[in-house]
Amino acid sequence: MAVTIRDVAKASGVHVSTVSRAFSAPHLVNPDTRTRVLAVADDLGYRPNRAARALTTGRTHNLGLIVADIADPFFPPLIKAAQAQARARDYHVFVADTDENPQVEEELIQTLSKQVDGVLLCSPRLSGKTIERLHEEVPFVVVNRRLRGMPTVLMDVGEGARLAVQHLTGLGHRRIALVSGPGGSWIGKRMREAVAGIGGLDLVLLGPCPPTEEGGQAVAADVVASRVTGVLACNDLVALGLIEGLYERGVRVPEDISVIGVDDIVPARLNRPRLTTIAMPTAAAGRMAVDLLLQSVDDGDSATVATLQTSLVVRDSTGEAPS
Incomplete structure (x- = not known):
């Protein structure tokens, strides 16, 4: 026969309502009691009826x-x-x-x-x-x-963007492109605000572009035409696509143009060259x-x-x- 909430209560030495709260409102149950109730429920193979509980508590969980x-x-x-x-x-x-x-x-x-x-x-x-x-x-x-x-x-992508641009300026880069993602993106806005006030920087704004590898490849021509030596892309996918687009045009990374992404996704660590990025x-x-x-x-x-x-x-x- 199926294990009921009463079986769990009896085995745990608590009232049925305590078992119910252990599942539906755990913050109302003493942590040690809840741990004991959940352990007993697991041992007995009890699983609460979520639909019935939703009717009782008004919560779907x-x-x-x-x-x-x-x-x-x-x-x-x-x-x-x-x-x-x-x-x-x-x-x-x-x-x-x-x-x-x-x-x-x-x-x-x-x-x-x-x-x-x-x-x-x-x-x-x-x-x-x-x-x-x-x-x-x-x-x-x-x-x-x-x-x-x-x-x-x-x-805090704004702080990350500042660190990225300061890294580039520390390497001697003065003309740097910021490649933005979708129009109206909050992250893109924060990145622009964060780097706009950095002194001695000739900032070129490019985009918006789709936040994909294809978007990065498509913006490569604009990056080359802008005559920048460093690029901060809106995410790693755009940065990786950009690197591919630059190589197709005979532009080397990082010898000719340095590229930084945002996110630190797994492909950023596996791509060659491995991508400098803002870890989120x-x-x-x-x-x-x-x-x-x-x-x-x-x-x-x-x-x-x-x-x-x-x-x-x-x-x-x-x-x-x-x-």
Whole structure:
């Protein structure tokens, strides 16, 4: 016969309501008691009926996670970390991909809002007003986009961009291109703001371009025509595509032009030359976003803004400026 919640309560020496709270509201249960109850439940093979619990508590114990492009290597570490953090809190995660399309993003939010307790929006492309309107339907946490009055997890790409440009100027580069991604990108805006005030720098703005390898290859002609000696790309995929596009035009990296990316994805470490890049704390952002979202679900909306530090990883794609 199937194991019931009463069997778990009896074996744990607690009331049935304590077992229920151990699964549905763990923050209301003494940590030692919850650990004992969960261990007993696991030993007995008990699995709570999520549908019945949703009717009782009004909670689905599901979260939505919407990313701009699931094929971008930047997102899987964030998704994996968010899923693990949610699972530890007895939540499941539904992952959806917008393919950089704001209309699809809005449709996904409206669909998921009926099935989840909250939504994680990663690098959203929607306007701020639209996000604020949709936020009235379901709790949000936004990753890598600053929206007033909404819980947010940011990765300090501005500081990373400053470190990257200072690295290039330290190597003698003075004319440097900043290749931006999609129009209206919060990350692109922060990078421009961060490097605009660096003294002695001739900054060339290129883009916007698709945040893909193809986008990087396409912008290579503009990079060559701009006569820069260093480039900071909006992400690693664009940087890797740019390097390929430069080689096709007989331009060597880093001998002729130095290239820096953003994200520190796995291909950045395997490509030749290995890519100098701004490392983004994606896994930490995924975990923190889940924690902030569940805090909003439990306690109501907050305007908490958590900022995670980035770092510059110097590899082989940057070198001294050509004489």
